[in-house]
Structures are given as structure tokens and as C-alpha cells.
Amino acid sequence: MADETPAEIxxxxxxxLNEVVRAFTGGRPVQAGRVTLSVPPLVENGNAxxxxxxxxxxxxxxxxxxxxxLFNEKNPQPDIAVFHLGARAGRARVATRIRLATSQTMVAxxxxxxxxxxxxxxxxxxxxxACIEDLS
Amino acid sequence: MTRALINVxxxxxxGDVIEIRAMIAHxxxxxxxxxxxxxxxxxxxxxxxxxxxxGAEVFAADFFPxxxxxPFVAFSTVATSSGTLTFSWTDDAGNTETATAxxxxx
Numbered sequence: 001m002a003d004e005t006p007a008e009i010x011x012x013x014x015x016x017l018n019e020v021v022r023a024f025t026g027g028r029p030v031q032a033g034r035v036t037l038s039v040p041p042l043v044e045n046g047n048a049x050x051x052x053x054x055x056x057x058x059x060x061x062x063x064x065x066x067x068x069x070l071f072n073e074k075n076p077q078p079d080i081a082v083f084h085l086g087a088r089a090g091r092a093r094v095a096t097r098i099r100l101a102t103s104q105t106m107v108a109x110x111x112x113x114x115x116x117x118x119x120x121x122x123x124x125x126x127x128x129x130a131c132i133e134d135l136s
Numbered sequence: 137m138t139r140a141l142i143n144v145x146x147x148x149x150x151g152d153v154i155e156i157r158a159m160i161a162h163x164x165x166x167x168x169x170x171x172x173x174x175x176x177x178x179x180x181x182x183x184x185x186x187x188x189x190x191g192a193e194v195f196a197a198d199f200f201p202x203x204x205x206x207p208f209v210a211f212s213t214v215a216t217s218s219g220t221l222t223f224s225w226t227d228d229a230g231n232t233e234t235a236t237a238x239x240x241x242x
Contacts, residue, residue, distance in 0.1 A: 075201075075202050076168055077201055077202065079200040080200055081197055081198060081199050081200060081203055082197065082198040083195070083196075083209075083211070085195060086194065086195075088189070088192075089194065089195060089211065089212055089213055089214070090153035090154075090213055094209065094211050095209070095210035095211075096197075096207070096208055096209045097208045098202050098204055099166075099203065100202075
């Protein structure tokens with residue numbers, strides 16, 4: 001349709017949450033646990049949602065977190081951010097602020113140095129969506 | 137681009153895990169918004185953030201349009217030696233903004 005906004009077109013073609021997680025892990029299994037995804041359950045303003053991801057890891061040279069990815073279910077694009085850590089991080093904790101277009105599920109996936117993947121999910125209710133289509 | 141805000145402890149003991157917070161002023165234009173003339177505003181976001189400790193990268197992040205305007209990130213690193221932390225932000229237009237902070241490790 002000619003009158004569709006870019007956001008609507010993107011919504012139709014975006015991959016599902018499971019597909020993007022699979023792309024990130026290269027198809028390897030993802031286990032639930034070890035990752036804590038902290039996000040407020042009810043958000044007033046989807047333009048700046050505080051998110052904290054913590055991974056249970058000793059962060060030593062032989063056992064640490066390599067990457068942490070954040071994905072969303074219903075924004076026009078599924079990716080939010082990928083953080084690259086290493087043993088020198090000392091602690092596997094990252095905090096940031098994100099946009100959420102609507103109430104949805106978020107998922108955090110951590111890749112450990114042994115090649116295993118762990119994840120956590122969180123549901124967020126957004127009362128004022130991030131403005132993605134028009135100038136506010 | 138404009139101003140960056142960085143929060144790094146001035147001093148630390150060797151081996152301490154220090155928390156670093158960094159934010160930069162940037163609109164993070166998603167490419168999904170319409171301008172007043174009905175034409176989509178082109179995407180311009182910060183794609184990459186990196187933090188180097190005495191030249192060695194200790195943390196990096198790839199950002200997507202779902203990051204908030206004025207992107208903020210908090211992370212940690214181990215204080216290994218007195219030196220310089222270098223932060224860099226690169227956006228879609230290819231502009232790179234850098235900032236530095238000194239840390240004294242005793």
C-alpha cells in the first residue's frame with residue numbers, strides 16, 4: 001500500500017524474536033537462567049526505558065561473558081544493542097536506556113566464553129509509546 | 137556532534153572493579169519518523185561505542201535504532217594501572233566523537 005509508513009512496512013517484514021535469537025546464537029541452544037534482565041514492569045514513557053542486564057559469571061580469563069545482546073518483540077527492528085565484554089570487565093553488568101514502541105516482551109541473551117548461551121525474558125507494559133512515526 | 141558526559145572514578149586500588157557511565161548528546165534519529173513535509177527523516181544513530189583502557193579495548197557496544205536519544209551506557213572494568221580511558225562514539229554519518237578520562241591506580 002502506498003500510504004503505509006516506513007514503520008508499518010518494517011513491522012510486516014521484521015523477523016520474530018525467536019528468529020533473531022537464533023541468528024545471534026548461530027542456532028546453538030539457549031538455556032534459561034544465569035541472566036537477570038531488570039526493566040520496570042510498567043513504563044510511562046517508552047522513549048527512555050532504563051534496562052539493566054546482569055549475568056552470573058566469575059569474569060575470569062577462563063570463564064567470562066563475551067557478549068550480551070538485547071532484543072525486542074514489537075519494535076520495527078528486533079535489535080536493541082549488543083555489548084562486547086571480556087574478562088577485563090570484572091563484573092558482567094550493563095545498564096542502558098532504550099526505546100519501546102509498545103507493550104511487549106524483551107529478551108537478553110548472554111554468550112559465555114565456553115560458547116554457551118543463556119537468556120532471560122521480561123514483559124514490559126508501555127503507556128506512552130516511543131514516537132516512531134511522527135514528530136511529536 | 138556535541139557534548140559527552142563521562143563518569144569514571146579518579147582513583148582506584150589495583151584490581152578494583154570500577155563502574156563507568158557514559159552518555160553523549162545525539163538525537164539517534166531512527167529513520168522511521170516523518171518530517172513536516174511527509175518525507176522520512178533519514179536514519180542517523182550512533183552505531184558503535186567503544187572504551188579503551190591504555191589503548192586496549194575493554195568494552196564496546198553496537199547500537200540499533202531502539203536505543204534512546206542521548207545514548208547512555210553503564211559498564212565496569214578492572215582498574216589495572218594508572219592511565220587513560222578513551223571513549224569513542226561513531227554515528228551513521230561517519231562522525232566519531234572521542235573523550236578521555238584519567239584514572240590513578242594505587
